[in-house]
Amino acid sequence: MFSLMANCCSWLKRWREPVRKVTLVMVGLDNAGKTATVKGIQGESPEDVAPTVGFSKIDLKQGRFEVTIFDLGGGKRIRGIWKNYYAESYGVIFVVDSSDAERMEETKETMSEVLRHPRISGKPILVLANKQDKEGALAEADVIECLSLEKLVNEHKCLCQIEPCSAVMGYGKKIDKSIKKGLYWLLHIIAQDFDALYERIQKDTTEQKAYEEQEKRERAERVRKIREERYFFLCDFLFPEEKEIV
Amino acid sequence: MLESRGLLSILRKLKSAPDQEVRILLLGLDNAGKTTLLKQLASEDISHITPTQGFNIKSVQSQGFKLNVWDIGGQRKIRPYWRNYFENTDVLIYVIDSADRKRFEETGQELAELLDEEKLSGVPVLIFANKQDLLTAAPASEIAEGLNLHTIRDRVWQIQSCSALTGEGVQVRERSALADRHLGLDGDMDTHGDSRSL
Known part of the structure; x- marks a missing residue:
């Protein structure tokens, strides 16, 4: 029983x-x-x-x-x-x-x-x-x-x-x-062994995601700068005299 | 007869192509x-190609599929128009100049933005690491790393080295479908194939 x-x-x-x-x-x-x-x-x-x-x-x-x-x-x-x-x-x-x-x-x-x-x-x-x-x-x-x-x-x-x-x-x-x-x-x-594995995976993925996010942000920033530089370069090229005024 | 292993692998994984008609977007x-890739796929002359202002479209028969391939101009000022072509896309082919290392970050950024688009959600992506005929070309593995392809988790992705110029990796062969079936090339070759194409 x-x-x-x-x-x-x-x-x-x-x-x-x-x-x-x-x-x-x-x-x-x-x-x-x-x-x-x-x-x-x-x-x-x-x-x-x-x-x-x-x-x-x-x-x-x-x-x-x-x-x-x-x-x-x-x-x-x-x-x-x-x-x-x-x-x-x-x-x-x-x-x-x-x-x-x-x-x-x-x-x-x-x-x-x-x-x-x-x-x-x-x-x-x-x-x-x-x-x-x-x-x-x-x-x-x-x-x-x-x-x-x-x-x-x-x-x-x-x-x-x-x-x-x-x-x-x-x-x-x-x-x-x-x-x-x-x-x-x-x-x-x-x-x-689920709980232990779960905990380990949470920790590892959080770390990895944080790293990936940071990489992503940094890259976006770098690309933005490159695009801007190219734009200014083009402006300089097209309107050289305006630059002197500035 | 179009035979790109990468494309083949993705087509084999496609489930929703009831009429066997596949809309492919080339960006x-x-x-x-x-x-050049588009023309190579369609076995056309590639000697006089100028920057695309609008778009080109070709229909190609391959592996029992009818592939409708849309090639949209890639210059920065016309990239905003890409979104007009997103709807009903079955496969996204993203082409990279493997020798232009300076622009890897920019191309990676554009790809990341594309993959965030709602209308392209879940659409399998094939990355063509093009211009492998150039000595300075980065290998596909380096591009996979450089573009952080591993962060793509919501869809199938595949990378393939190729040279649109020489046709390598995009091999276009003139063979009748019947001959293919006769030779048993449909499945056999690929089941026992390796990844040499990378």
Whole structure:
């Protein structure tokens, strides 16, 4: 009887939990299958995807979570933008092309750089070992070894789960179960530590926004000055004698 | 046949194009190369191009879409008229002279003001880092940083290096749609593509 009441209480507690907004950042090398994965999650065909060299995002509801996933371009020369999205992210989804053994070293270095970042360290990471449908794809254990994943996540205190999967196998309800499972895991981990994460994210995003606002103001001011100078220059040029009068 | 990866990626993400007709607005500072780009998209001669006082429009068939591309003059005194063209825009293409570093701040400021416009809210933006044929051109990544593109959170954005002059990154190829389908280029090439275009 007592346990029944306790059960009831916990159920009620959960029912009264507010809707939580969670932002996740999805990164990984170019051609790893990030956009295909988010498309699949969104219920759209993951085929027919063009490389992202920029930013796009998807919103989805998952139980009590309103999830936003930032899908960022993975090409070598666009990776520089990733860090700007770390402050507001509760967790990382890192997509790996398991069939591309040649780029494992690059993947390892890239992942290390992500986890090392002060705005990411300590946050949970889901590794999707994608393209398992391809011949010669590295199995879970091999991917872990190639990336020195254990060492990496321990060093940076990131809780980690790896899911071998195939983003192109299905979408919507037929999406690869591993992707779903991984996403559940990530959200579950975030929920467990929500308050601390929330606080950290508030602090980091406030800092970043203040910085961005200041930059924006300063730039607007500089551009205004340039425009003015150009105007005065033009005036001087057109009406040189008036200047002497002034 | 128009084949710009950046444009392709954005078109693929467009959901609301029921009649497959897409209105594209081409903006940017004066001398960024908007008109050259437009002519290149339409496979037209680019040898005699003068500053645009009003606007140019071209319709191009690509990827099963009919693209209506509006190119509006970019000189400072006519920029206020840009707003007359905002309505019903599906994609904004913003062109930058990648070699004109002195004006990066000004072009960034103009772009920021555009993105604040209500009528353009949520409209995906493709940034063409043009004039990559010049030795002094800044790479797209530098432009992405310089223009603070990461502060754009309310829409899809994409950056692509190109040279409207040589056609690189804006590759215009004369191929029939049928041949494309036959070769399976519609999807295959891009699914397995990389980001070399940047």
